[in-house]
Amino acid sequence: MNQIPQDNQGPVDVVIMAAGKGTRMKSRLPKVLHRLAGRALLAHVTGTAARIGARHVVVVTGHGAAEVEAAMSSGNGVGAALQFARQEPQLGTGHAVQQAVPLLPEDGTVLVLSGDVPLIGEETLRALIAASAGQRLALMTIEFDDPTGYGRIVRTEGREGEVTAIVEHKDATEAQREICEIYSGMMAVPAALLKGWLARLDNRNAQGEYYLTDIVKLAAADGVPVVAHVTADALQVAGINSPAQLAALERAWQLRQAEALMAQGVRLADPARFDLRGTLACEADVEIDVNCVFEGAVFLGEGVRIGANCVIANARIEAGAVIHPFTHIEGEKAGVTVGERSLIGPFARLRPGAQLGAEVHIGNFVEVKNSTLAEGAKANHLAYLGDATVGQRVNYGAGSITANYDGANKHRTVIEDDVHVGSNCVLVAPVTIGAGGTIGGGSTVNKSTEPGALTVARSKPVSFPNWKRPQKKPKA
């Protein structure tokens, strides 16, 4: 294929077909809202449309239209460029694109995508648009060993010939069914040409549908060149029709992400037991054990080690920190930071706004929320720190909690540097424990304490000498 400069094509407007029923998902949720790598299938496609710089992105909705439109109206990655065109009833892919026509300016190239083909890549689409070059009909095709069910690419004389038609499987002759080159469902075409052809479609075929693929015949009849951009990457054109296909594509995509991280030097104990549902940025010598899930935006500094079975979302883990197995870190919007060389877990829980300095230790069954812990602070067992400011080298005993909520409002607890909080203490916020102070085990503290003081707030032990415990009655 001769090289045509990309600036020939002008603005790109994207139409995403998403009106189909998705019967084989057997789900109440519209198919395009099912999730791959933590995001709706359709959101993958709108995100890619945004990255290629689409001017308009029109989603054709039908089945579950209201739900799809509501789900996509915020955080779709496209912002104001996203528009919806309803297709009711659904009379085929040609009919679907017809519904978008009023929203498509004459001067653009229209890129047709499917809401259930989530992994189509930016570079592949750029190549397809370049093949259209503002004047041709460009089809994305691929060769399949088993082309059953797909539209076949019909060429004049064999494999290298000109494309003259796409014939749907149900309409194909035995000879045409032997063709292994299939239409992926994605095309790039100048808007003005597309509109003319759409107006000429009919539904005289095996399914009684208006086939978008019939525009190929019309282009050939009009003498407009039809070009095929053949891709070799089956993952990028894979469509989702069933839970099994969704799971298979998820694993294939996760493996690809795992391989990309390993190529950067990340050491994964098992690339088949790794899940990334967002972005993971890693510095050198990061080790990740089996069955970890990363969500949102996660950063792992140099030499960070993540133990088995951790779930980590929206967090920054600084160099040399170790996250022991079964730790749950959920940063949500506020984020979580784990400082350099900190030791977290096993079985620790860090919630939004946990900001841990260097060499902090958080042990098993310790929950930290919206709290700052300065360098060297330790809470090693069974504790809660919520809405707290914890100074350097503080030791926070087993079973101690900050009572941060009075039933209506949340209050802060301040624990200054070098404080030692014994076991099983309740710090009733708002309260400040002065620097270097000590809180005796079992104390409930609802008044601020002076620096250096020992504070004990518990009943004195009472002993009864030679106490006889009740005895079991002998059997009669």
Ligand code: UD1
């Ligand atoms: C279509 C192509 C076929 C291609 C295959 C690739 C046509 C006629 N055939 O087949 O050549 O090999 O995709 O997967 O285009 N949709 C609507 N409205 C409708 C019908 C479909 O929005 O009225 C949407 C679906 O939700 C889906 C996409 O269009 O996202 C493709 O529809 P689907 O039924 O999967 O296409 P096929 O008939 O399998």
Ligand code: CA
């Ligand atoms: Ca169909």
